[in-house]
Amino acid sequence: MRIAYVTETYPPELNGVSLTVDRTVRHLRERGHEVELIRPRQPGESACDDDAEWRTSGFPIPMYPDLRFGVASSAALQQRFERTRPQLVHAATQGPLGRAAVRAACALDLPATSDFRTNFHAYSHHYGLGWLEPVVYEYLRRFHNQTQRTFVPTRSVRDELARAGFRRLAVVGRGVDTEHFSPKKRSAALRAQWDCGDAPVLLYVGRLAAEKNVPLALCAFDAVRTRLPAAQMVVVGDGPMRRRLEAQFPAARFVGVLRDEVLAQHYASADLFLFPSLTDTFGNVTLEALASGLPVVAYDQAAAAEYVDDCDSGLLVTPGDERAFVAAACSLAWQHEYLASVRPRARAASLRARWDDVLLHFETQLAETVCALEPESAGEACVA
Structure with missing residues (x-):
């Protein structure tokens, strides 16, 4: 498969999402898939814009200066996808870069998938912005419902999101390196x-x-x-x-x-x-x-x-x-x-959480999304 993989966190940033994203991209490439990685450029990194990777502009996240969000217009991403012709667009994060990528995929009738990794709506209470929680939750629901599948880490998250109106949810867990952590x-x-x-x-x-x-x-x-x-x-x-x-x-x-x-x-x-x-x-x-x-x-x-x-x-x-x-x-x-x-x-x-099993399951879900998507379902998703 040719996959456009979009993320707003990536090493050298150190957090659970960036490390999981890095492992996932490496797995897909080792399995022979063509993965174009789209992410913000980190401070001190050189520019990169080729078929394998695009490092977009990025800015520090308020209250998290060591983390960044990416900036690219959906029009720019649409032009890129028209050139690189991915079979699927995967948005690993829900920020501006992920949103622009999903909008570009919808404009081109490309299948898109997404990860629900972070309860951003719940963060607002911890920063004196509790009134924002329903606004952020609605944004997340609309964002994920534009994609053909939203991958969640556990069954309990799937059930919670389903009750809240999130659609097309699939459980893909997480793994651990049991050789390294021992x-x-x-x-x-x-x-x-x-x-x-x-x-x-x-x-x-x-x-x-x-x-x-x-x-x-x-x-x-x-x-x-x-x-x-x-x-x-x-x-x-x-x-x-x-x-x-x-x-x-x-x-x-x-x-x-x-x-x-x-x-x-x-x-x-x-x-x-x-x-x-x-x-x-x-x-x-x-x-x-x-x-x-x-x-x-x-x-x-x-x-x-x-x-x-x-x-x-x-x-x-x-x-x-x-x-x-x-x-x-x-x-x-x-x-x-x-x-x-x-x-x-x-x-x-x-030992029940093997990365090989988790990543093979994720890979299979991506392939099924590409193979099973029907035009009418794509249109329904994009107008959600």
């Missing part, structure tokens, strides 16, 4: 650096931003320390809340953004993973923690609902019940001498 990466030297002794180490990995609900994980750590003062908390990541959180929770270790082998060692060397987010549609870090042998405390949604076996490979609590989240973290941490027996079960849970 209990074998556990490092005695790193634990000695943390000065934890036999006490448990709690871990958070992710962006330090309001929508991630990070203070709840740190409050849980404070509660754990009331009985286990030697317990440690390691926070991996960066973001606009870092300075405030460092000042508010001085007992936690903030180590910044980590990558590759160092990140894998931090996962495997901890004892318990806390994932307090209520806005993530999936949360790749949950799978990375499980693959590293960490029991997970999380709300019963997103990846945790799919892969964490409650009371077996972690503890799940009702979404929004902060007291239950803190109690679950304390329950596991205060019984940390038994956590070693949980590690194999956490690892086993992650």
Whole structure:
């Protein structure tokens, strides 16, 4: 297939979406598909505009200066598609660049697919813009309903969006590299650096931003320390809340953004993973923690609902019940001498999420979209 793959986040940006997009593009190319990648140019990158890649103009996202959104008119994309003649346009993100690409595909009667990866509408509450939530949600519904298929990460997201009027939804999960993230990466030297002794180490990995609900994980750590003062908390990541959180929770270790082998060692060397987010549609870090042998405390949604076996490979609590989240973290941490027996079960849970299976399923869905699209269905989608 000839695929125009449009995304507004891509390495070197570090987030779950950019890493998944990079892996997906590499998979499709390795499978012999012609993929033209369309994305914003990153600071310091050279310009690129050929049949394999177009780096468009881009600007920082407000409140997220290290992330960018792309800028290109639908007319410019239409002209490009007329020249490169893709059989399908896939919009991995829902920003201005993705919107322009879908509009161009509709104008040319090209099949288009999209990913629902981020609950942007839910972010508004965390920035004092709650009144915007229905506006953003309506934009997302109209955007995705213009495409022939919208890929979602879990069954629960599919059901929620279907109830809200999103159409043509298909579940395509996420995977994890179980060779890279592994209990074998556990490092005695790193634990000695943390000065934890036999006490448990709690871990958070992710962006330090309001929508991630990070203070709840740190409050849980404070509660754990009331009985286990030697317990440690390691926070991996960066973001606009870092300075405030460092000042508010001085007992936690903030180590910044980590990558590759160092990140894998931090996962495997901890004892318990806390994932307090209520806005993530999936949360790749949950799978990375499980693959590293960490029991997970999380709300019963997103990846945790799919892969964490409650009371077996972690503890799940009702979404929004902060007291239950803190109690679950304390329950596991205060019984940390038994956590070693949980590690194999956490690892086993992650083995159900194989990237090869996920990406082959996604590839098949794209091929079916190209083969099965009928002219009348394309017209119906484009006027939605």
